[in-house]
Amino acid sequence: MLDVKIKNIYLKGRGTLLSETNFSLEPGKIFTILGSNGTGKSTLIKSLTGLLDKKFYSVEGTVIFGKEDIFSLEYPSLLDIRRNKIKYVFQDSINSFDHLKKYAYYFQRIAKDISESDSLLEYFLLPNSKTLFNLYPYEVSGGMAQRISFVLALLSHPQIIILDEPTSGIDSAIANLFLIKLKEFVNNSEQLNSGLKHSALLVTHDIVFAQKISDKIAFISNGMLSPFVDSQIFFEKSNVESWNTYLTAGKALWG
Amino acid sequence: MNNLIKLENICYSVDGSSDSGSNGSRKIILKDISLELRRGKILGIAGESGSGKTSLAKIIAGINKSYEGNITFNFSEEWKRIRTNPVQILFQNNGEILNPLRKVDSIIEETLIVRHHSKNVEQEKHRIFESLNISEMIMKKKGYELSGGEQQRAALARILAASPELLVLDEPFSAQDPESQLNLLNFFKKVNIEYNITIICIAHNLSILNKLCDEMMILYKGTVVESSSAEELFSNPKHPYTKFLLKAGNYELNYNELSNSNWETEKHS
Numbered sequence: 256m257l258d259v260k261i262k263n264i265y266l267k268g269r270g271t272l273l274s275e276t277n278f279s280l281e282p283g284k285i286f287t288i289l290g291s292n293g294t295g296k297s298t299l300i301k302s303l304t305g306l307l308d309k310k311f312y313s314v315e316g317t318v319i320f321g322k323e324d325i326f327s328l329e330y331p332s333l334l335d336i337r338r339n340k341i342k343y344v345f346q347d348s349i350n351s352f353d354h355l356k357k358y359a360y361y362f363q364r365i366a367k368d369i370s371e372s373d374s375l376l377e378y379f380l381l382p383n384s385k386t387l388f389n390l391y392p393y394e395v396s397g398g399m400a401q402r403i404s405f406v407l408a409l410l411s412h413p414q415i416i417i418l419d420e421p422t423s424g425i426d427s428a429i430a431n432l433f434l435i436k437l438k439e440f441v442n443n444s445e446q447l448n449s450g451l452k453h454s455a456l457l458v459t460h461d462i463v464f465a466q467k468i469s470d471k472i473a474f475i476s477n478g479m480l481s482p483f484v485d486s487q488i489f490f491e492k493s494n495v496e497s498w499n500t501y502l503t504a505g506k507a508l509w510g
Numbered sequence: 511m512n513n514l515i516k517l518e519n520i521c522y523s524v525d526g527s528s529d530s531g532s533n534g535s536r537k538i539i540l541k542d543i544s545l546e547l548r549r550g551k552i553l554g555i556a557g558e559s560g561s562g563k564t565s566l567a568k569i570i571a572g573i574n575k576s577y578e579g580n581i582t583f584n585f586s587e588e589w590k591r592i593r594t595n596p597v598q599i600l601f602q603n604n605g606e607i608l609n610p611l612r613k614v615d616s617i618i619e620e621t622l623i624v625r626h627h628s629k630n631v632e633q634e635k636h637r638i639f640e641s642l643n644i645s646e647m648i649m650k651k652k653g654y655e656l657s658g659g660e661q662q663r664a665a666l667a668r669i670l671a672a673s674p675e676l677l678v679l680d681e682p683f684s685a686q687d688p689e690s691q692l693n694l695l696n697f698f699k700k701v702n703i704e705y706n707i708t709i710i711c712i713a714h715n716l717s718i719l720n721k722l723c724d725e726m727m728i729l730y731k732g733t734v735v736e737s738s739s740a741e742e743l744f745s746n747p748k749h750p751y752t753k754f755l756l757k758a759g760n761y762e763l764n765y766n767e768l769s770n771s772n773w774e775t776e777k778h779s
Contacts, residue, residue, distance in 0.1 A: 427761075
């Protein structure tokens with residue numbers, strides 16, 4: 256459902272960050288990218304819908320969504336995809352909001368019916384719409400903003416959700432909620448029957464989370480993304496050296 | 511008695527919510543926190559957001575003085591003559607403690623001079639840089655030129671230069687990749703032994719605390735619900751909230767367990 260063939264992501268003044276990055280997101284599955292700090296994980300996921308600042312970055316390649324190449328779309332169609340079809344939940348979600356607009360603004364432009372908003376807010380142990388809509392973004396904690404951002408992404412019923420470090424800065428218990436809801440998002444049988452198919456792509460350092468949630472995992476290092484492999488295979492018999500140092504560290508910490 | 515620090519019935523509250531009509535009610539952040547920590551030990555404090563863990567860290571580090579209760583430190587005599595603080599704290603967003611316009615080298619040098627009255631500054635500096643794997647190249651960089659990981663190491667170097675007796679760490683592992691987390695973990699163990707620094711580490715990640723700490727304390731809504739040796743707490747957790755946190759860390763909670771999480775604050779130990 257998303258076919259990525261990126262030849263090159265180039266940062267002015269620094270050179271190539273990532274090259275030959277090819278993968279396809281299949282419906283009904285959760286894809287995870289692991290890798291150390293500074294290897295370009297966030298840059299890669301931002302590049303997929305053209306979110307990188309063109310003043311600094313240039314991206315060569317194609318990202319086919321439906322039948323169209325996102326990189327060669329006119330701005331209004333690109334905006335439609337970003338608004339309705341491919342949604343992001345960023346790491347510093349609090350900065351995704353204008354601090355002078357109450358949450359009502361964000362919910363009212365996306366959600367058609369208030370009961371759906373309320374049931375998602377309740378699910379994520381957030382204040383109900385009556386209370387939350389009157390709050391400004393600076394009045395909630397970073398962890399709450401992250402949950403609100405996820406709720407808003409779900410409310411626009413996208414086909415793909417992309418998450419950057421969904422578990423960082425939030426309590427483990429709340430991270431469990433993300434896990435359950437994301438699995439539901441890609442596996443919801445009603446949606447599958449009606450022909451609507453969903454998938455999720457995430458970037459994380461949380462190896463335990465990655466292991467519990469992912470169908471497919473790829474590892475990024477030295478400017479290259481490995482092919483996506485089944486999660487089980489990744490954790491059981493990864494024979495690539497860079498994966499191994501990463502996983503050994505992970506196992507020493509959480510094993 | 512070889513306690514480095516002793517807390518007795520620490521309470522801390524702030525003005526009630528900013529809602530009009532709350533008539534000066536107080537919001538309790540910490541309630542009756544007591545602890546004793548022996549010199550050379552590592553204590554882990556875990557809890558979720560809003561449990562009061564950062565408030566407690568600030569009180570221990572002497573940044574927040576508006577608490578009730580008693581804190582007794584048992585520092586060595588030499589601190590009477592020294593101008594740096596025997597308690598140092600490493601914050602979550604540690605980059606901010608470095609002056610962005612000064613070289614790492616000179617930041618560390620200054621601290622060493624204040625702390626040691628210019629004795630063996632060069633030698634000490636190299637010892638610190640070596641134990642933190644800070645290269646010649648990083649030493650010459652200015653604060654703003656450092657990456658996140660470099661900032662953290664530079665901040666740690668500055669703390670070591672002050673040779674504290676107690677180091678307070680506030681979520682040092684968050685937003686780091688596993689390799690950096692493991693390096694940090696090993697580094698804290700080394701500092702504890704080689705520099706003989708007692709450590710209090712605050713984190714929400716229980717499994718890392720398990721690898722680091724001798725003693726453990728679980729905070730919930732400002733009270734201690736369980737405290738014991740790390741070995742005891744991790745092999746035989748008693749309070750249901752501790753069990754809940756352990757399960758959460760392994761991503762094994764179901765929705766019912768998550769939504770009905772209101773725990774008694776009675777202490778089990």
